[in-house]
Amino acid sequence: MRVLLSQEHDDQVGRQLLADLDDVQVVLYNPAATRLSAQQRSAHVLIPPYRGSHRPRGLLEQLPDLRAVQLLTAGTDEWQPHVPADVLLVNARGAVAGPVSEWVLAAVLTLYRQWSALIRYQDAGVWAHRRVDADTLAGKRVLIVGAGPIGTAVARKLTAFDATATLVARTARAGVHAAAELPGLLAHHDVVVLAVPLTTETAGLVDAAFLAAMPDGAVLVNAARGRIVHTDALAAELRRGRLRAALDVTDPEPLPAGHPLWSCPGVIISPHMARTVPGTSRLCYTVAADQLRQLLAGHVPPNAVGRDATPPR
Incomplete structure (x- = not known):
C-alpha cells in the first residue's frame, strides 16, 4: 500500500510511525504542490498535512488508485464535500x-x-x-x-x-x-x-x-x-x-x-489552537497508523466517516 505523506517538518513523526507498518510504502509529497509525479499518483492513501490540512484537496483528481483519505483531525467538514464517494474518509477521532x-x-x-x-x-x-x-x-x-x-x-x-x-x-x-x-x-x-x-x-x-x-x-x-x-x-x-x-x-x-x-x-x-501542544502531531499520527493497520487487514477503519460527514459517536 502506497501512502502519500507530507514532507513538512510537522509530519516527520508520521514517517517514523508508518515505518513500523508492514506492506506500507511511504511516498513523500509537497502539500502546496499542484502536480504529482507518476509515483505519487499511484498512491492508495492520502494523508493531508498536520498544518493547513485543506491544502492538498486539489490533488484528489490526480489519484486514480486512491482508496482512503486519512485525516489528522477529528473534523471532516473541510474534506467531506471533495472526497469521491468510493473513497474512504477516515478521521483521527480521539487523538486530541x-x-x-x-x-x-x-x-x-x-x-x-x-x-x-x-x-x-x-x-x-x-x-x-x-x-x-x-x-x-x-x-x-x-x-x-x-x-x-x-x-x-x-x-x-x-x-x-x-x-x-x-x-x-x-x-x-x-x-x-x-x-x-x-x-x-x-x-x-x-x-x-x-x-x-x-x-x-x-x-x-x-x-x-x-x-x-x-x-x-x-x-x-x-x-x-x-x-x-x-x-x-x-x-x-x-x-x-x-x-x-x-x-x-x-x-x-x-x-x-x-x-x-x-x-x-x-x-x-484563542486562535483555533486548543489541540496545539507539544506532541500533538504524534498523537494524531498514532491514531492514523492504527486506522491504516485496519485498512491493511482488509477492514473498514473504525474512524471511517459516513458520507454525511458524521463520525460515529
Whole structure:
C-alpha cells in the first residue's frame, strides 16, 4: 500500500510511525504542490498535512488508485464535500481529546477566576485585591454537547473540580441524553461546552433561541467549529452582559481585525489552537497508523466517516 505523506517538518513523526507498518510504502509529497509525479499518483492513501490540512484537496483528481483519505483531525467538514464517494474518509477521532479537554477546563477557569481582568490590572501595575468578582467551578453544572472522546474527557476532568457534567449526543444511551432533549436542559446548566462535529444537523445549532434558553451569567465554550454558533446572536448576548463565552473557533475564521466579537465584554478567544501542544502531531499520527493497520487487514477503519460527514459517536 502506497501512502502519500507530507514532507513538512510537522509530519516527520508520521514517517517514523508508518515505518513500523508492514506492506506500507511511504511516498513523500509537497502539500502546496499542484502536480504529482507518476509515483505519487499511484498512491492508495492520502494523508493531508498536520498544518493547513485543506491544502492538498486539489490533488484528489490526480489519484486514480486512491482508496482512503486519512485525516489528522477529528473534523471532516473541510474534506467531506471533495472526497469521491468510493473513497474512504477516515478521521483521527480521539487523538486530541487530552489537549482539547484541558483547554476547555483552562478556559472555564479563566472566566470564573477572572484571570483576564487580573492580567489587565497587572499590566497597569495595580494590586487588584477584591476588585474582581471571582467565582468557583465547584458545584457548577456543565452541559456537554457531544459525547465523543473530547466530551467524555471533559466530563471526567470536571469531577476533580467538584462540578457535575451532563452529556448530550445525537441519540440517547446510558448516561447520555439525546439531542432532542437539549432545549429542556439548557436552563438548568451554568456552562455549555460544544464538542460536536460540524454537520448539517449542528450548523447554526447555537442560535438566538438556544442562547436565550441559557440562564443569566452562563458560559458558552466552543471547542468545536465556529459555524455551529450564530456569531451575531452570541455577540448580542455578550454586549448585554448576560452571557460569557470562551471561543477557540469563530465564524468567520480567522476572525478579522476590527470584527465586533473582539471587543465584546466577557469573551476570551484563542486562535483555533486548543489541540496545539507539544506532541500533538504524534498523537494524531498514532491514531492514523492504527486506522491504516485496519485498512491493511482488509477492514473498514473504525474512524471511517459516513458520507454525511458524521463520525460515529
